[in-house]
Amino acid sequence: MTFVGFAARNALRNKFRTAxxxxxxxxxxxxxxxxxxxxxxxxxxxxxxxxxxxxxxHKVTFIMSLPLRYVDAVRSEAPRLGIKGVTWASWFGGKDxxxxxxxxxxxxxxxxxxxxxVPELVVAKDVLAAFKEDRSGAIVGxxxxxxxxxxxGQRVTLESGIFPPExxxxxxxxxxxxxxxxxxxxxxxxxxFFHWAYLNDGVAPVRKDQVGxxxxxxxxxxxxxxxxxxxxxxxxxxxxxxLSQDERAFNQSFLAGFSAVLGALDLVSxxxxxxxxxxxxxTIAMGVRERTSEIATMRAIGFLPKHIALSVIGEACVLGAxxxxxxxxxxxxxxxxxxxxxxxxxxxxxxxxFRIPTPMAFAAxxxxxxLAVLASxxxxxxxxxxRVTEGLRRVA
Amino acid sequence: MTTNVDRTAEVLIxxxxxxxxxxxxxxxxxxxxxxxxxxxxxxxxxxxxxxxxGKTTLLNLIxxxxxxxxxxxxxxxxxxxxxxxxxxxxxxxxxxxxIFQSYNLMPVLTAVENVELPLLLTPVRASERRKRAETAxxxxxxxxxxxxxxxxxxxxxxxxxxxxRAIVIxxxxxxxxxxxxxLDRQSADDVLTLLDRLCKEMGKTIxxxxxxxxxxxxxxxxxxxxxxxxxx
Ligand SMILES: Nc1ncnc2c1ncn2[C@@H]1O[C@H](COP(=O)(O)OP(=O)(O)OP(=O)(O)O)[C@@H](O)[C@H]1O
Ligand SMILES: [Mg+2]
Numbered sequence: 001m002t003f004v005g006f007a008a009r010n011a012l013r014n015k016f017r018t019a020x021x022x023x024x025x026x027x028x029x030x031x032x033x034x035x036x037x038x039x040x041x042x043x044x045x046x047x048x049x050x051x052x053x054x055x056x057x058h059k060v061t062f063i064m065s066l067p068l069r070y071v072d073a074v075r076s077e078a079p080r081l082g083i084k085g086v087t088w089a090s091w092f093g094g095k096d097x098x099x100x101x102x103x104x105x106x107x108x109x110x111x112x113x114x115x116x117x118v119p120e121l122v123v124a125k126d127v128l129a130a131f132k133e134d135r136s137g138a139i140v141g142x143x144x145x146x147x148x149x150x151x152x153g154q155r156v157t158l159e160s161g162i163f164p165p166e167x168x169x170x171x172x173x174x175x176x177x178x179x180x181x182x183x184x185x186x187x188x189x190x191x192x193f194f195h196w197a198y199l200n201d202g203v204a205p206v207r208k209d210q211v212g213x214x215x216x217x218x219x220x221x222x223x224x225x226x227x228x229x230x231x232x233x234x235x236x237x238x239x240x241x242x243l244s245q246d247e248r249a250f251n252q253s254f255l256a257g258f259s260a261v262l263g264a265l266d267l268v269s270x271x272x273x274x275x276x277x278x279x280x281x282x283t284i285a286m287g288v289r290e291r292t293s294e295i296a297t298m299r300a301i302g303f304l305p306k307h308i309a310l311s312v313i314g315e316a317c318v319l320g321a322x323x324x325x326x327x328x329x330x331x332x333x334x335x336x337x338x339x340x341x342x343x344x345x346x347x348x349x350x351x352x353x354f355r356i357p358t359p360m361a362f363a364a365x366x367x368x369x370x371l372a373v374l375a376s377x378x379x380x381x382x383x384x385x386x387r388v389t390e391g392l393r394r395v396a
Numbered sequence: 397m398t399t400n401v402d403r404t405a406e407v408l409i410x411x412x413x414x415x416x417x418x419x420x421x422x423x424x425x426x427x428x429x430x431x432x433x434x435x436x437x438x439x440x441x442x443x444x445x446x447x448x449x450g451k452t453t454l455l456n457l458i459x460x461x462x463x464x465x466x467x468x469x470x471x472x473x474x475x476x477x478x479x480x481x482x483x484x485x486x487x488x489x490x491x492x493x494x495i496f497q498s499y500n501l502m503p504v505l506t507a508v509e510n511v512e513l514p515l516l517l518t519p520v521r522a523s524e525r526r527k528r529a530e531t532a533x534x535x536x537x538x539x540x541x542x543x544x545x546x547x548x549x550x551x552x553x554x555x556x557x558x559x560x561r562a563i564v565i566x567x568x569x570x571x572x573x574x575x576x577x578x579l580d581r582q583s584a585d586d587v588l589t590l591l592d593r594l595c596k597e598m599g600k601t602i603x604x605x606x607x608x609x610x611x612x613x614x615x616x617x618x619x620x621x622x623x624x625x626x627x628x
Contacts, residue, residue: 001505001509001512001513001516001525002516002522003516006502006504006505006509006513009504009505010504013503013504293498293500294500294502294503297494297496297500297502298513299485300459300461300488300494301488301489301494301513301514301517301561302485302486302488302489302490302514302517303485303517304482304485305481388461388462389456389461389462392456392461392496392500393452
């Protein structure tokens with residue numbers, strides 16, 4: 001027998017209470033990981049950014065659009081600016097009335113150039129050709145097509161709050177020409193792309209020849225920021241000024257609206273950890289209280305306050321480790337196979353890759369142990385300070 | 397387990413003018429008043445008296461669990477009345493074996509592990525610890541109950557495990573506070589016989605608090621406490 005083994009057995013002596021505590025810690029670990037994974041997944045969506053890509057948008061907000069002629073303005077200066085290609089897109093904000101609850105991104109893009117400039121989207125040659133041929137054609141993410149059961153050649157009608165059709169008798173109708181896949185796992189695979197030209201045909205005259213943003217590929221990625229400044233300078237004295245950012249910064253400004261939510265998730269994560277600590281602290285304190293006469297006996301035999309304190313802390317470590325381990329064992333199947341897959345398929349724009357970041361798993365396990373130790377400090381202190389003669393008077 | 401049989405009438409415990417006060421709600425309660433006591437090495441002595449007379453308090457002072465308000469306590473030539481908490485703990489682990497009324501075994505440990513417990517404080521190696529614990533259990537007649545948990549033992553057996561735990565460090569002094577208080581007559585007799593043997597065969601000095609005159613009869617000498625003083 002060893003002192004450590006003794007502490008471990010004390011930790012597990014009350015099976016029912018230990019089980020409840022372990023479950024409590026495990027649930028806290030799962031919830032914590034769920035939140036952290038959501039935050040990480042969200043941030044990752046913003047993080048996928050080609051370093052050589054410059055996004056130019058309206059200086060005030062990305063909701064406002066730019067005149068189409070800005071594309072030509074940039075193109076004509078491209079060699080001087082160090083830009084090797086320009087394309088553009090508009091946020092359509094479409095929704096399929098047949099699948100009311102489904103959210104997916106819809107973008108009107110410049111069909112001849114867009115997929116050339118965004119190489120992380122993989123489209124088969126014949127699909128791309130068919131798409132370019134058909135002014136009302138669309139290319140959709142393979143995940144989206146699989147989920148909504150869309151086949152090649154399928155007619156899809158979308159509604160948009162941003163772009164109501166000019167003629168209510170003529171809704172926005174598209175033909176799916178094929179799917180795209182992605183070269184990286186954190187690229188959303190459920191976006192709906194269609195011809196900007198088709199959009200331009202169908203909007204009111206005042207809204208014609210407007211684009212959401214320009215996307216330029218820079219020859220030297222190290223100079224992206226400088227190129228951005230140079231592009232903005234082109235429009236300094238124009239009526240509409242621009243803001244050019246590398247794609248990462250652009251994505252972040254796009255997600256900025258969610259930063260309050262992210263902040264709330266951070267707060268909830270901390271609250272969950274605090275609850276976990278209370279659960280552990282309560283169990284440990286109860287265990288110590290009902291062992292008063294045993295602890296006094298150990299002290300009588302000659303064990304020192306530090307031995308008692310260490311055994312209580314050791315007990316806490318055991319509980320934390322079992323709870324943390326159990327939590328991880330639940331979290332992986334639950335988050336990665338269950339909920340994660342669901343979110344990837346249904347909310348790919350926000351959670352393109354919903355998997356537990358490995359460092360987070362380590363952190364959660366470590367936190368379970370560290371917080372158990374923290375929670376045991378008070379009970380350990382009171383156990384260590386117990387007066388032996390008084391402890392012995394109390395009959396167990 | 398070594399035995400140190402020494403039958404010379406040498407004083408092991410020498411108590412002079414020991415007083416113990418407790419402060420209770422601003423009021424000082426004198427629990428023990430100017431006690432003198434000598435206990436010879438190798439004797440088996442009993443301490444009797446009404447409830448609240450201070451028996452446990454005195455036994456705790458002698459066992460080094462508490463310090464007197466005034467007076468001196470010398471055990472085996474060592475003054476323990478002014479030792480600090482750490483020094484007392486170390487002294488106890490080398491010199492005193494404890495036997496309690498309600499046995500106070502660790503429920504999560506088997507009999508042999510309970511007996512091994514005090515040896516965790518010594519530099520003795522694990523295999524040697526186990527051997528010594530087994531020997532002590534054999535001495536108390538529980539060779540066949542080594543891996544039983546306390547809840548699987550009778551009260552008398554539990555108390556014998558506790559006695560094995562008390563003797564495993566080979567202490568000079570055994571203190572027992574009502575060791576038969578929770579036992580039936582037969583088990584109580586077995587325990588008393590065992591204590592008597594430990595005294596006679598292994599030369600242990602035993603100080604036992606008891607309410608039971610039959611138990612006190614087994615001791616060679618009985619001290620009577622009343623309201624914190626010895627009765628003549
Ligand atoms: N920590 C303490 N604070 C205040 N009073 C105490 C304390 N410990 C003991 N006493 C008092 O000291 C007196 C003697 O107590 P003690 O336990 O020594 O009696 P006892 O002779 O062992 O009694 P019993 O036969 O019931 O076990 C009692 O009146 C008790 O209330
Ligand atoms: Mg008493």
